[in-house]
Amino acid sequence: MRVLKAGQKLKSSVCDTQVMVIKPIPGEHDLRCGGAAMIDMAETPSGTLDPAVAEGTLLGKRYVNADESLELLCVKGGAGSLSLDGVALATKQPKALPSSD
Amino acid sequence: MNIATLLEMAADAFPDRAAISCDGRSLTYAELLAAARRGAAAIRAAQVRFVGHLAVASPAAAVALFGSAIAGVPYVPLNYRLTGDELAALIGRIAPCLLVADPDYASAVALPEGVRTIDRAAFLAAACDPAQPALDEAADETIAVQLFTSGTTGQPKAAILRHENLFSYIVGSVEFAAAEEESATLVSVPPYHIAGVSALLSSVYAGRRIVQLPNFDVAEWLRLCRAEHVTNAFLVPTMLSRIVDHLDAAGAAANVPALRSIAYGGGRMPLPVIERAMAHFPGVDFTNAYGLTETSSTICLLGPDDHREAAGSADPLIRRRLASVGRSLPAVEIAVRDEAGRSLGADEVGRILVRGPQVAGEYGGLGSLLDADGWFDTRDRGFVDAGGYLFLDGRADDVIVRGGENISPGEVEEVLLAHPAVSDAAVVGIPDNDWGEGVAAAIVVREGMVEAAVLQAWVRARLRSSRVPQQIRFVETLPYNEMGKLLRRVVRAEFAA
Incomplete structure (x- = not known):
């Protein structure tokens, strides 16, 4: 369980995935990737990928929970899937905006 | 958050794709990231509070922007069109700094204490030299960019943009890697303008190659569109107006087959200009972007379908x-x-x-x-x-308060501009003993002559009598800054003189 902060970078303990918190959900939560709790960038990875949650993360995709109170940006893709408090996160559908600069 | 992450992601996703081209030279995303990391090491070694940039657009501006971000030092692109005295004052506000500069610009300024100047070309060459040290880990710093506002109403203010502001803007408005590999954007706004900064960030994040045009010129803009197969362009209204005038005068089609999208912003777009532009570029998507320096660029969009x-x-x-x-x-x-x-x-x-x-x-x-x-x-x-x-x-x-009534200059200008003899108009408030403020207009006429009384009658027939200019001056041109912003304080001063 951990408190998430906007701008915070976290990495998977069991694959290459790295995420940045774009919109933090208040309170303490269990954020996992590939079945293992996500860790700070300075921590040492350990454990193995759970094949049941290994659909992978994609670089540049945004991941949200059902009510979009949490938004993460995948800044490095990996083999594990993301979950919050035991529920899988989904990719946020991009809103097609025209290029403005 | 650090805006360097945007470049790291692009370099991870498409390392070998061309990121930026200027003067026949091109850098891939991997090369741009490597150059930014070496630039960051040079910036860190200089032990300065700010990185200034006093040069025209070139890949060095992108290296300085991302290099400063990695080093954790605020990046301050400066307006090289200011006078030597104005620049000396601004640079004094960011000393001690590392100044990446074109030698011609730097030599015209009496540089204050604590400024270390590095030639723009030398900075870029060192950043592209694999033998130079690099800083791989981006710093944890909050301020990314500091831009001096144009100061159309007074002293330039130092607008601060934090990493989280710029990062939020990009992630909120651009989809990562959304650009097709062959797409290219032509950036002709100067590097010291917020649109020049945001163009670098959004293009890198979208994966769209940046083509830089250091000094806007219609013929060169058209040539680059063709030669570089430009798909996207951003223009300020004055630039689009000049392109449209050029095409009208030449009586020829624009002949820019790759161009798909033109975004414009940075000032008020006259209706006739956008209408003529849409006629000249029938297959092109137009987007109007409204934003401020203080809002990290665009906050509102009028899209192609609109x-x-x-x-x-x-x-x-x-x-x-x-x-x-x-x-x-x-x-x-x-x-x-x-x-x-x-x-x-x-x-x-x-x-x-x-x-x-x-x-x-x-x-x-x-x-x-x-x-x-x-x-x-x-x-x-x-x-x-x-x-x-x-x-x-x-x-x-700019609102004129006449006898307690608020008058918007734009409303009166629009009516004046609709008169066939008027090619440009600026309306300002002047001191008035009876009303507090009165309405005055500076007018540029197209050809021939028009009487002030004719224009006053023209306005009286269309607006409330309080809007009728009590003073009209005929002038050769109106004072604009290089971004096409009308300098109303200059117009006001001319009426006061």
């Missing part, structure tokens, strides 16, 4: 949207309030406020100007129509 719908509509309420700046970005809220701070309804003119993670609203030495609820007063006036489209109506500071 343009087509408005241009083709017989309904005046839809048709007029061609003159609007569109609707707010998803992560941005807009409010219109009266002088007492009350929220106004549809079509009611007031002050425009903006809120969202990309809104910085902060100045060096002044701190944050956001209110307790996070709203930033843009000092622009305008209204939102029933469909959520925002229309601008000048700056709050």
Whole structure:
């Protein structure tokens, strides 16, 4: 369980995935990737990928929970899937905006 | 958050794709990231508070922007068109600094103590040299960019943009890697303008190659569009106006087959210019982007479909949207309030406020100007129509208060510009003993002559009598800055002289 902060970078303990918190959900939560709790960038990875949650993360995709109170940006893709408090996160559908600069 | 992450992601996704081209030289995303990391090591070694950039657009500007971010030092691109004295004063405000500069510009300034100058070409060459040290880990710093405002009303203010503001803007408005590999954007706004900074960030994040045009020129713009197969371009209204004039005069088609999209912003777009532009570029998507330095660039967009719908509509309420700046970005809220701070309804003119993670609203030495609820007063006036489209109506500071009545200069200018003899008009307030302020107009005539009394009658026939200019001066040209912003304080001073 951990408190998430906007701008915070976290990495998977069991694959290459790295995420940045774009919109933090208040309170303490269990954020996992590939079945293992996500860790700070300075921590040492350990454990193995759970094949049941290994659909992978994609670089540049945004991941949200059902009510979009949490938004993460995948800044490095990996083999594990993301979950919050035991529920899988989904990719946020991009809103097609025209290029403005 | 660090904007360097945007470049790291692009270099991870498409290392070998061309990122930036200028003067026949090109860098891939992997090369640009490597150059930024070496630039960062040089910046860190210089032990300075700021990195200044006093040079025309080139890949060195991108290396300095991302290199400063990695080093954790605020990046300050400076307006090389200012006078030596003006630049000396601004550079004095950021010393001690490392100044990446074109030698011609640097030598024209009496540089203050604590400024280390490095030739722009030498900075880029060292950053591209694999033998130079690199800083791989981006620093944890909050301020990314500091931009001096143009100071059209007074002393330039130092607008502060934090990493989280710029990062939020990009992630909120650009989809990562959305650009096709062959797409290229032509950037002709200068590097010291917010649009010049945001163009680098959004193009890198989208994976769209940046083509730089250091000094805008219509023929060169058209040539680069063809030679570089440019698909996207951003222009300020003055530039688009010159392109349209050129095409009208040449009587030829633009002949830019790859071009798919033109975005414009940075000032008021005259309706005839956008209408003529749409006629000259029938297959091109037009987007109007409204934003401020203090809001990390765009906050509202009038998209291509909005343009087509408005241009083709017989309904005046839809048709007029061609003159609007569109609707707010998803992560941005807009409010219109009266002088007492009350929220106004549809079509009611007031002050425009903006809120969202990309809104910085902060100045060096002044701190944050956001209110307790996070709203930033843009000092622009305008209204939102029933469909959520925002229309601008000048700056709050430019409003003429005549006998307690608020008069917007734009309203009078629009009527004057509709007169066939008038090619340009600027309306300002002048001191008036009876009314407090009076209406005055500086007019540029097309050809031949027109009497002041004729123009006064023209306005009287179309607006309330309080709007009729009591003084009219005929001038050769109106004072604009290089971004096409009318310098009203200069017009006012000419009336006072």
